[in-house]
Amino acid sequence: MLAPSWEDHATCLANAEEQDLPRVLVDIGEKAAVNLHQDAFVVIGRDTRPSSEKLSQSVIDGVTVLGGQFHDYGLLTTPQLHYMVYCRNTSGQYGKATIEGYYQKLSAAFVELTKQASCSGDDQRTLKVDCANGIGALKLREMKHYFSQGLSVQLFNDGTKGKLNHLCGADFVKSHQKPPQGIEMKSHERCCSFDGDADRIVYYYHDADGQFHLVDGDKIAALISSFLKEPLLEIGDSLSLGVVQTAYANGSSTRYLEEVMKVPVYCTKTGVKHLHHKAQEFDIGVYFEANGHGTVLFSKAAEMKIKQLAKELEEDKKRKAAKMLENVIDLFNQATGDAISDMLVIEAILALKGLTVQQWDALYTDLPNRQLKVKVADRQVISTTDAERQAVKPPGLQEAINELVKKYRLSRAFVRPSGTEDIVRVYAEADSQVRKCGQPCI
Numbered sequence: 001m002l003a004p005s006w007e008d009h010a011t012c013l014a015n016a017e018e019q020d021l022p023r024v025l026v027d028i029g030e031k032a033a034v035n036l037h038q039d040a041f042v043v044i045g046r047d048t049r050p051s052s053e054k055l056s057q058s059v060i061d062g063v064t065v066l067g068g069q070f071h072d073y074g075l076l077t078t079p080q081l082h083y084m085v086y087c088r089n090t091s092g093q094y095g096k097a098t099i100e101g102y103y104q105k106l107s108a109a110f111v112e113l114t115k116q117a118s119c120s121g122d123d124q125r126t127l128k129v130d131c132a133n134g135i136g137a138l139k140l141r142e143m144k145h146y147f148s149q150g151l152s153v154q155l156f157n158d159g160t161k162g163k164l165n166h167l168c169g170a171d172f173v174k175s176h177q178k179p180p181q182g183i184e185m186k187s188h189e190r191c192c193s194f195d196g197d198a199d200r201i202v203y204y205y206h207d208a209d210g211q212f213h214l215v216d217g218d219k220i221a222a223l224i225s226s227f228l229k230e231p232l233l234e235i236g237d238s239l240s241l242g243v244v245q246t247a248y249a250n251g252s253s254t255r256y257l258e259e260v261m262k263v264p265v266y267c268t269k270t271g272v273k274h275l276h277h278k279a280q281e282f283d284i285g286v287y288f289e290a291n292g293h294g295t296v297l298f299s300k301a302a303e304m305k306i307k308q309l310a311k312e313l314e315e316d317k318k319r320k321a322a323k324m325l326e327n328v329i330d331l332f333n334q335a336t337g338d339a340i341s342d343m344l345v346i347e348a349i350l351a352l353k354g355l356t357v358q359q360w361d362a363l364y365t366d367l368p369n370r371q372l373k374v375k376v377a378d379r380q381v382i383s384t385t386d387a388e389r390q391a392v393k394p395p396g397l398q399e400a401i402n403e404l405v406k407k408y409r410l411s412r413a414f415v416r417p418s419g420t421e422d423i424v425r426v427y428a429e430a431d432s433q434v435r436k437c438g439q440p441c442i
């Protein structure tokens, strides 16, 4: 429990996240536990569930008995807690380790960025936000006045009535491919859903025929990458840009990024800690899980370079491009995927590019896909390789999958044991739900 490096925090907090521990996240770096020469400092935050208060108090009691120091922030979203830890571990260089500091940093960058928006594809810069009846509602309500000159948000499922994540939230929308309850959607209206602790976000809309369209984490990564390429080209510096996905990324998104955007794409195991670490290998690392969890990381060197160019470049267009990148750096939560920060980045990009949600959605067409959970006696009998895309155990399983996959075009399928639930997950995609031979699949 000693002041660890930022990487230690990232690992520890990401591990807690993946094991779906209650959202009283405690700043206890794994590696830091062996460093006995520094004083302990524990950073505590909690969500709105009744159990969180007791859990949080237990942590405080434990730390007090051990004579450790702590700061209790009370109610926070998960990414806000990561932000506080990051600020403290960079001695305030990243930002002020207060809720006010978080609101100010992100809102100032958003307002500055959107000032440059000359036109807007959506006249109404209004966004409907489903807050999953979670902590995101409280925090977005506190924050919305800071950026109201650039965006007006309407909150739904704000926790005053419904239950956390029940028939709402990013996970519900993504897995059921339908809107959450409690939100009224008019056709072509831009809506988004946070998950319960506000670290994931997905967008969606209804078209004129009433058909529902999901714009998921893969499309968020595609929008952001294509947006970033332009100013990077303009400033003429050869900063490396890479996108990190998992096996659940739709094949169309990978093809779009590699073949149309000419951006290198990497696949890691499921779980943000894997994506986060891979993204740190680039000057600019874009990482998103299909479920909407992700952010963009800028290396220290890239940040310094961009800041320097924003000051020094003489040509107006180039200097503006560098300035825009500078604001983008400030707007992305560098500590972890953050629904509020991602929402502001997406809204800024749509405003700057004059894009509607439909135009964004049209970047590419998702391949039809299915994801299932299967309850088995022992999920550990399955082990995988190649970023979980190939089963190495039990014998014969991969061969059987390969046989099935052969029957479809642009097809891909894999199974893997979940890291968070006692189940096996099955994923399949293909260019159509009909077999090559023309017969429908069962």
Ligand SMILES: CC(=O)N[C@H]1[C@@H](OP(=O)(O)O)O[C@H](CO)[C@@H](O)[C@@H]1O
Binding pocket: 017, 018, 019, 248, 270, 271, 272, 289, 291, 293, 417, 418, 419, 420, 421, 425
């Ligand atoms: C397919 C899927 O969505 N998997 C989720 C889920 O992991 P599993 O290991 O698949 O249970 O929970 C993780 C933590 O929230 C999240 O990072 C990940 O994306």
